[in-house]
Amino acid sequence: MQTPGTYISAIGHVGLIGWLILGWGFSAEPLRIETMDVSVVTGEEFEAMLQAARTPEPGEAEPDAPVVPEFDETPPPAPTEEEPNAPAPPPEPVEPPEEEVPPPPPPPAPPVADVTDVAPDEPVVPAPPPPSPDVEISQRPTPRQADTVASTISEPPPPDAQVDDVVRDEVVPDDSAEVEVVEDEQEPTAPEDTTDQIVIEDEAPSGVVETSMRPQVRPSRPTPPAPEVDEPEAETVETPAEPETPEPDVDDAVAAALAAAGAGEAPAVQAGPPMTGSERDSFRVSVNRCWNVDPGSVAARVTVEVGFSLDRSGRVEGNEVRLISSDGDQSATNTAFEAARRAILRCQSGGYQLPADKYDQWKDVVITFDPSGMRLR
Amino acid sequence: MMKRLLTLLVALMLAGPVLAQNGPLRLRITDGVIEPITFAVPSFEAESPQAQQVAADLSRLVVQDLAGTGLFREVPATAFISQVSSFAQPVAFADWRAINAQALIVGAVTVSGNQLVVRFRLYDVFSGQELGEGLQFAGTTAGWRRMGHKVADAVYSRITGEGGYFDSRVVFVSEAGPKDNRQKRLAVMDYDGANLQFLTDSSTIVLAPRFSPNGDRVLYTSYESGFPRINVLNVANVGRQQLTTAPGEMAFSPRFSRDGRQVTYSLSNGGNTDIYRTDLSSGQHVRLTSAPSIETAPSLSPDGSQIVFESDRSGSQQLYIMSANGGEARRISFGEGRYGTPVWSPRGDLVAFTKQNAGRFHIGVMRTDGSEERLLTSSFLDEGPTWSPNGRVIMFSRETQGAGGTSSMYSVDISGRNLKAVPIQGGASDPSWGPLQP
Numbered sequence: 058m059q060t061p062g063t064y065i066s067a068i069g070h071v072g073l074i075g076w077l078i079l080g081w082g083f084s085a086e087p088l089r090i091e092t093m094d095v096s097v098v099t100g101e102e103f104e105a106m107l108q109a110a111r112t113p114e115p116g117e118a119e120p121d122a123p124v125v126p127e128f129d130e131t132p133p134p135a136p137t138e139e140e141p142n143a144p145a146p147p148p149e150p151v152e153p154p155e156e157e158v159p160p161p162p163p164p165p166a167p168p169v170a171d172v173t174d175v176a177p178d179e180p181v182v183p184a185p186p187p188p189s190p191d192v193e194i195s196q197r198p199t200p201r202q203a204d205t206v207a208s209t210i211s212e213p214p215p216p217d218a219q220v221d222d223v224v225r226d227e228v229v230p231d232d233s234a235e236v237e238v239v240e241d242e243q244e245p246t247a248p249e250d251t252t253d254q255i256v257i258e259d260e261a262p263s264g265v266v267e268t269s270m271r272p273q274v275r276p277s278r279p280t281p282p283a284p285e286v287d288e289p290e291a292e293t294v295e296t297p298a299e300p301e302t303p304e305p306d307v308d309d310a311v312a313a314a315l316a317a318a319g320a321g322e323a324p325a326v327q328a329g330p331p332m333t334g335s336e337r338d339s340f341r342v343s344v345n346r347c348w349n350v351d352p353g354s355v356a357a358r359v360t361v362e363v364g365f366s367l368d369r370s371g372r373v374e375g376n377e378v379r380l381i382s383s384d385g386d387q388s389a390t391n392t393a394f395e396a397a398r399r400a401i402l403r404c405q406s407g408g409y410q411l412p413a414d415k416y417d418q419w420k421d422v423v424i425t426f427d428p429s430g431m432r433l434r
Numbered sequence: 435m436m437k438r439l440l441t442l443l444v445a446l447m448l449a450g451p452v453l454a455q456n457g458p459l460r461l462r463i464t465d466g467v468i469e470p471i472t473f474a475v476p477s478f479e480a481e482s483p484q485a486q487q488v489a490a491d492l493s494r495l496v497v498q499d500l501a502g503t504g505l506f507r508e509v510p511a512t513a514f515i516s517q518v519s520s521f522a523q524p525v526a527f528a529d530w531r532a533i534n535a536q537a538l539i540v541g542a543v544t545v546s547g548n549q550l551v552v553r554f555r556l557y558d559v560f561s562g563q564e565l566g567e568g569l570q571f572a573g574t575t576a577g578w579r580r581m582g583h584k585v586a587d588a589v590y591s592r593i594t595g596e597g598g599y600f601d602s603r604v605v606f607v608s609e610a611g612p613k614d615n616r617q618k619r620l621a622v623m624d625y626d627g628a629n630l631q632f633l634t635d636s637s638t639i640v641l642a643p644r645f646s647p648n649g650d651r652v653l654y655t656s657y658e659s660g661f662p663r664i665n666v667l668n669v670a671n672v673g674r675q676q677l678t679t680a681p682g683e684m685a686f687s688p689r690f691s692r693d694g695r696q697v698t699y700s701l702s703n704g705g706n707t708d709i710y711r712t713d714l715s716s717g718q719h720v721r722l723t724s725a726p727s728i729e730t731a732p733s734l735s736p737d738g739s740q741i742v743f744e745s746d747r748s749g750s751q752q753l754y755i756m757s758a759n760g761g762e763a764r765r766i767s768f769g770e771g772r773y774g775t776p777v778w779s780p781r782g783d784l785v786a787f788t789k790q791n792a793g794r795f796h797i798g799v800m801r802t803d804g805s806e807e808r809l810l811t812s813s814f815l816d817e818g819p820t821w822s823p824n825g826r827v828i829m830f831s832r833e834t835q836g837a838g839g840t841s842s843m844y845s846v847d848i849s850g851r852n853l854k855a856v857p858i859q860g861g862a863s864d865p866s867w868g869p870l871q872p
Contacts (some may be wrong), residue, residue, distance in 0.1 A: 340459075349468070392594060423461065428464070
């Protein structure tokens with residue numbers, strides 16, 4: 058058994074240990090949490106930027122560059138997921154935030170470091186940074202730009218200038234893509250595409266400088282999604298109505314058509330395609346070239362309608378042509394009918410050239426011979 | 435709404451084929467061709483040795499009649515694939531179709547003494563059917579031409595649906611000698627110029643002969659008395675008598691009424707010319723016009739209810755139509771130039787006339803309301819139109835220019851085609867086409 062002294066000793070040690078433990082962790086965290094100071098620093102960034110613009114870049118830029126690589130080395134092992142941790146490391150060097158503060162300078166910095174020749178072109182790029190106006194839109198761009206800057210700086214190095222160019226080019230396509238998306242959004246599949254792109258945007262920042270532009274694009278996307286949602290809803294409202302009602306409508310229409318036709322039966326399907334205009338004209342010409350009209354005769358004032366049947370070879374069955382109607386007297390009608398019959402029979406020779414697959418369409422023929430346009434005037 | 439539209443659309447799509455299937459193919463043809471109908475006339479079979487020549491001549495006459503109309507074209511015998519050796523043998527239509535003969539005329543001729551019998555059949559080659567029934571004509575060998583014309587008339591009528599005009603005669607003024615001393619006689623001939631006969635001698639000037647409706651008489655104007663007078667001549671015996679007209683100085687331009695019992699003519703009295711009508715049996719006269727202008731050349735409509743005539747009441751010679759009993763007249767010619775010698779068509783739908791305009795003469799036709807005027811000829815001097823019995827052809831006289839100019843007769847289809855001279859020797863003018871002979 059132990060003496061009270063041991064108890065006192067044990068309690069004292071435990072308390073010491075607990076104090077040490079609690080005290081150690083407590084004291085460490087509060088220090089890290091002070092990263093909030095960074096936000097305060099961002100407020101100074103503007104001044105720093107102005108100062109940076111005024112102050113010689115080389116001095117600060119060089120130190121910045123080395124710092125950035127450090128971040129680049131750390132991120133590779135831990136992809137963007139470490140972003141939440143990212144804020145932790147920066148705290149270590151208090152300056153980094155300050156260096157990050159000059160995100161505007163970074164663009165010019167990398168070019169200067171990598172390729173001075175290319176830099177001159179990019180300085181033009183700084184123009185985009187002026188997206189400062191975008192800053193007015195929201196504070197979101199700033200934090201994200203900070204993140205993207207960190208990641209991009211690591212990868213772009215090889216082709217910085219090219220990447221920048223591409224970025225600009227891509228910006229246009231992005232816009233256009235977005236426009237297309239908007240158009241596609243009207244289609245049922247559109248929404249899916251947009252979501253994919255959105256995901257890509259979230260991922261893209263880590264890969265390419267495009268992230269700098271997408272923040273600008275995003276504002277416009279939120280709007281399209283809304284209509285997308287509305288449209289799909291509208292569609293869903295209509296589509297269910299259409300598919301449901303149309304089906305019975307088609308049935309009704311079919312039934313109505315069949316009823317109207319008197320007997321919608323198989324023959325209608327067997328009839329095949331209707332005679333085309335050229336086929337009808339060809340037939341008409343082949344007959345009228347044998348229709349001999351005597352303009353001075355009384356028969357030239359008579360219109361007759363005759364009917365006949367053709368066999369599959371295009372010949373008049375039994376050479377029988379029947380008179381259906383006439384608007385003249387008996388004598389003139391006979392003459393007009395005989396002229397029409399001669400025309401039909403004389404020009405059939407080996408059979409009228411008609412489409413064999415449409416025999417059902419021309420097996421029975423009715424021709425009206427109207428000489429009114431050939432009368433003497 | 436959408437449902438209804440969809441229903442209608444589907445119904446139309448389905449009903450269309452069904453309807454197309456159930457109905458025949460319907461076409462409308464409005465443009466044909468204008469060309470002669472081809473026909474073949476194998477030499478008629480001579481059923482007796484004496485009939486050989488007549489059969490051949492008669493066959494050729496049928497061909498001439500038909501081809502002369504301009505509406506038919508002969509397929510020459512040299513193109514024949516098969517011959518018709520017997521009137522009764524079946525026709526090999528395929529052989530005639532092969533040479534594109536649309537009509538086939540086969541016949542047989544029998545001569546017994548001076549008796550002639552002609553039989554014929556007409557076939558529609560492409561339908562393989564006979565048009566009408568076979569016909570037979572009997573007569574004398576001297577009248578073989580008339581029998582040939584009869585066959586041609588029957589063929590013409592069966593194909594065209596109109597009456598023929600081949601077996602008809604024309605009375606006209608035969609002219610001889612120079613213009614300043616021209617001798618004129620009444621003459622009559624077949625429509626084709628054959629069988630010419632003179633009805634009067636050349637002792638007096640004769641003008642404007644007009645056949646009676648049945649062709650038995652001829653009205654004409656004679657200057658035998660020094661003044662123009664109207665005579666009636668019996669064609670059969672050449673007997674003649676002067677028509678008793680209303681009192682006046684000159685009577686001319688006579689025409690028979692459709693029944694042949696009355697004569698309508700012009701009478702000039704005291705410098706005024708008007709139209710009168712005289713009943714041949716009673717001798718009663720009726721004055722039909724009373725205008726101070728010149729009214730002449732009356733021609734009755736087929737139904738006898740109206741008269742078309744020429745008048746200068748408007749200041750220039752124009753055509754007018756009035757009731758057969760006189761009264762108010764309406765002008766039907768309004769074109770440029772002067773219109774004269776109107777003749778009402780046997781069909782009743784047209785009026786033929788002579789038109790003088792811009793120094794030339796024309797034969798033309800217009801509808802009875804004056805519309806659709808068409809000029810069929812044009813020359814230095816065309817005048818005196820007369821209608822064929824079927825109203826299809828117009829014959830007229832044409833005079834050539836100059837002191838040595840001569841007058842001759844021409845015929846033209848009312849379509850303006852087939853203008854040709856009547857084959858006759860010597861000068862001829864002022865034709866009047868008689869009716870088809872019985």
